[in-house]
Amino acid sequence: MLMTVQDFEAAARTRLDPVHADFIAGGAADEITVRANEEAFRRLRLLPRVLRGSTARTPEITLLGSRARTPVLLSPTAFHKLVCSEGELATARAAAAAGAIMIVSMASTVAVEAIARAARDAGADGDPAPLWFQLYLQPDLEFTEALVRRATAAGCAALVVTVDSPVRGAHERDLRNGFLDLPDGLRCEHMADPRQDGRVRPIAMSPEISWEHLDWLRGITSLPILLKGVLHPEDARLAVRHGADGLVLSNHGGRQLDTVPATIELLPEMYAAVGGRVPIVLDGGVRRGTDVVKALALGASAVGIGRPVMWALAEGGEKGVRRLLELLREEFDQALALCGARGVTDLGPDLVRAPAWGPAPPFPGAEAVRPDGAVS
Numbered sequence: 001m002l003m004t005v006q007d008f009e010a011a012a013r014t015r016l017d018p019v020h021a022d023f024i025a026g027g028a029a030d031e032i033t034v035r036a037n038e039e040a041f042r043r044l045r046l047l048p049r050v051l052r053g054s055t056a057r058t059p060e061i062t063l064l065g066s067r068a069r070t071p072v073l074l075s076p077t078a079f080h081k082l083v084c085s086e087g088e089l090a091t092a093r094a095a096a097a098a099g100a101i102m103i104v105s106m107a108s109t110v111a112v113e114a115i116a117r118a119a120r121d122a123g124a125d126g127d128p129a130p131l132w133f134q135l136y137l138q139p140d141l142e143f144t145e146a147l148v149r150r151a152t153a154a155g156c157a158a159l160v161v162t163v164d165s166p167v168r169g170a171h172e173r174d175l176r177n178g179f180l181d182l183p184d185g186l187r188c189e190h191m192a193d194p195r196q197d198g199r200v201r202p203i204a205m206s207p208e209i210s211w212e213h214l215d216w217l218r219g220i221t222s223l224p225i226l227l228k229g230v231l232h233p234e235d236a237r238l239a240v241r242h243g244a245d246g247l248v249l250s251n252h253g254g255r256q257l258d259t260v261p262a263t264i265e266l267l268p269e270m271y272a273a274v275g276g277r278v279p280i281v282l283d284g285g286v287r288r289g290t291d292v293v294k295a296l297a298l299g300a301s302a303v304g305i306g307r308p309v310m311w312a313l314a315e316g317g318e319k320g321v322r323r324l325l326e327l328l329r330e331e332f333d334q335a336l337a338l339c340g341a342r343g344v345t346d347l348g349p350d351l352v353r354a355p356a357w358g359p360a361p362p363f364p365g366a367e368a369v370r371p372d373g374a375v376s
């Protein structure tokens with residue numbers, strides 16, 4: 001029976017071409033960070049409150065103007081048609097049914113207009129949460145601007161700019177397997193260039209991209225902008241200064257720079273750095289309802305899941321992703337109840353016991369930041 005995220009992972013592995021399974025599960029170099037993300041959640045301990053008389057529990061959130069029925073977002077993942085013939089249409093229908101925000105990848109195998117239509121149709125009886133759009137800023141700003149216009153016209157409610165990819169991470173499993181591109185018949189729909197007869201261009205991951213490009217983006221759109229992949233607290237402060245509306249605290253699931261810390265380990269420091277000025281979405285290693293509770297308790301406004309969505313899609317298409325989102329909602333609700341909390345606003349750092357993490361001892365004159373997010 002498919003009862004846990006782990007069950008989906010195992011089930012997907014039996015169905016998938018091993019090369020594709022490696023593409024999904026794998027990460028950069030020694031995959032130290034891939035493992036660290038999950039391990040760090042396991043090392044944290046929850047300390048529940050009792051006798052709180054809490055009855056109705058609400059998992060609902062509002063994030064940058066987007067209402068959702070769950071604090072679990074679908075992080076952007078490329079190539080859904082690789083694992084399911086309906087691709088991102090299936091994912092979007094499942095997310096809409098669950099009222100979960102889906103971040104559409106720039107590297108999707110279905111165009112954002114069609115994804116948005118599927119989400120609207122599937123959410124007709126309920127209340128579909130909006131789509132957000134993930135973007136790698138291309139040095140060709142004209143192309144980037146056209147894509148931003150497209151995503152906006154399709155109804156996307158926020159832009160998520162991935163900033164951890166000045167070059168592509170070294171995915172050694174893919175290199176060994178010779179998996180370097182999409183198979184024939186599949187393509188990144190957003191990279192078809194209307195100025196060049198629909199020729200599909202590669203996604204540029206470019207070290208030229210700088211804060212100036214972000215300033216440019218800020219000037220051409222009024223949508224909320226989140227930066228995905230900021231890890232250094234100084235960059236978090238810079239992001240706020242440059243007008244970012246939110247951060248996705250992400251190490252790309254361990255797929256970019258290997259040996260960076262687990263995201264949950266960085267959260268208290270990141271929270272202290274932005275001081276509540278912008279919301280933080282955390283992704284990387286979220287596999288259980290208790291992981292969601294831990295992240296929200298340490299200051300995240302929401303969490304994202306990447307690989308679990310691909311596994312569920314591979315296992316059962318739209319139905320699989322629906323079941324995945326349902327089981328995480330049930331686990332989260334159960335964990336909230338056992339913590340004596342009614343909703344996300346009842347969660348605070350006092351509920352989490354951490355091993356001795358936090359930054360290295362401060363230099364003289366620097367502020368000390370404690371692992372619970374407080375500044376002493």
Ligand SMILES: Cc1cc2nc3c(=O)[nH]c(=O)nc-3n(C[C@H](O)[C@H](O)[C@H](O)COP(=O)(O)O)c2cc1C
Pocket residue numbers: 023024025037075076077078105106107134162228250251252253254255283284285286304305306307308310
């Ligand atoms: C197969 C795969 C494809 C991904 N594609 C993208 C992408 O196109 N854009 C992006 O910003 N992040 C991408 N990511 C990273 C995810 O958005 C997310 O940060 C990461 O998967 C979260 O960790 P988790 O897989 O442990 O949940 C991808 C991750 C995976 C596993």
Ligand SMILES: O=C(O)C(=O)c1ccccc1
Pocket residue numbers: 078107203252255
């Ligand atoms: O594999 C990834 O993590 C990723 O971000 C990506 C981006 C573009 C195309 C394929 C994968």
